[in-house]
Amino acid sequence: MIETTGLRKSYQSRKGRQATTVDAVTGLDLSVAAGQIYGFLGPNGAGKTTTLRMLATLIRPDGGEATVAGADLRRDPAGVRRRIGYVAQGGGTTDTVSGREELVHQARLHGIGKAEARQRAERAIAAFELGEFADRPCQTYSGGQRRRVDIALGVIHSPGVLFLDEPTVGLDPASRAHVWEEIRRLRGEGMTVFVTTHYLDEADALCDRIGIIDHGGIVAEGTPEELKQEISGDVVLVGLTGGDSVEKAAGALRGELDLRQVETPEDGGLRLYVRDGAAAIPQLLRTLDGAGVVPTTIQLQRPSLDDVFLARTGRSLA
Numbered sequence: 001m002i003e004t005t006g007l008r009k010s011y012q013s014r015k016g017r018q019a020t021t022v023d024a025v026t027g028l029d030l031s032v033a034a035g036q037i038y039g040f041l042g043p044n045g046a047g048k049t050t051t052l053r054m055l056a057t058l059i060r061p062d063g064g065e066a067t068v069a070g071a072d073l074r075r076d077p078a079g080v081r082r083r084i085g086y087v088a089q090g091g092g093t094t095d096t097v098s099g100r101e102e103l104v105h106q107a108r109l110h111g112i113g114k115a116e117a118r119q120r121a122e123r124a125i126a127a128f129e130l131g132e133f134a135d136r137p138c139q140t141y142s143g144g145q146r147r148r149v150d151i152a153l154g155v156i157h158s159p160g161v162l163f164l165d166e167p168t169v170g171l172d173p174a175s176r177a178h179v180w181e182e183i184r185r186l187r188g189e190g191m192t193v194f195v196t197t198h199y200l201d202e203a204d205a206l207c208d209r210i211g212i213i214d215h216g217g218i219v220a221e222g223t224p225e226e227l228k229q230e231i232s233g234d235v236v237l238v239g240l241t242g243g244d245s246v247e248k249a250a251g252a253l254r255g256e257l258d259l260r261q262v263e264t265p266e267d268g269g270l271r272l273y274v275r276d277g278a279a280a281i282p283q284l285l286r287t288l289d290g291a292g293v294v295p296t297t298i299q300l301q302r303p304s305l306d307d308v309f310l311a312r313t314g315r316s317l318a
């Protein structure tokens, strides 16, 4: 449903007299099958919004090829536009206009006749459960209500592919769950949903596949399970009081344990990737004791998507 090869975009900007180039997306290869929720993850500035905006025809790629919903991005951007919905980070509602009016107006913008536009608005209000507030101006809505209207607006013309940029950012957990419910419902209707999010646990639970982007390129791709299986074994978090204890502990443990990887997160302590966490802990305690280091906490964790990111890039996404 979405295929890209070598997609690229750079921005030119000026700082005083100096012209600088930011390579926002640097040769992106992606393949998203129909009817999937595809999560697009990455740290701030990784190139997620730029990718989304290219695929939604809002900015032109500098190079590479892409087809979206069967239309060629470069040769037939109007065809792509007809077949997709796009919901930007801030959404697109007008404060003084009601949700119902927005929905009718949006349908009309897509060339849908008046009577049909009203019917579609009615159906969207029922499907997205907007009835309670649809006739009030949008400025009176809660964050979650506004997001649901934004998504309803994005799909009023029944697109094959929906692009969502951070649909749940800033929402409370209940509203986030409600938005994801809607996203799953749309997948159930056969829609392909391409979604960026910072919430790794949500992406893990709700996306069929995940692409992790860093510095403008894909660094990991697969189902959440496949990605986490890459990090076979467990993660042991060792809390330390700081000072030279982190270096001392890392040095001692490297010699004694079968460690796949050792990370020293910015908030202190150690993050150890081991084959069998439960079996490693007694040996770990003995080694730390021998080195004269007293841990404040020891925690055993299953790998998360953040561990995948950390293992691939050496940095944390969370």
Ligand SMILES: Nc1ncnc2c1ncn2[C@@H]1O[C@H](COP(=O)(O)OP(=O)(O)OP(=O)(O)O)[C@@H](O)[C@H]1O
Pocket (backbone or CB within 6 Å): 011, 012, 013, 022, 023, 024, 042, 043, 044, 045, 046, 047, 048, 049, 050, 051
């Ligand atoms: N109009 C622009 N002019 C110059 N540089 C830009 C422009 N838009 C984005 N960039 C830069 O391109 C890079 C990628 O930005 P982009 O917005 O695609 O990242 P992102 O992954 O969506 O980040 P975030 O999670 O913070 O939204 C960043 O370094 C950003 O500063």
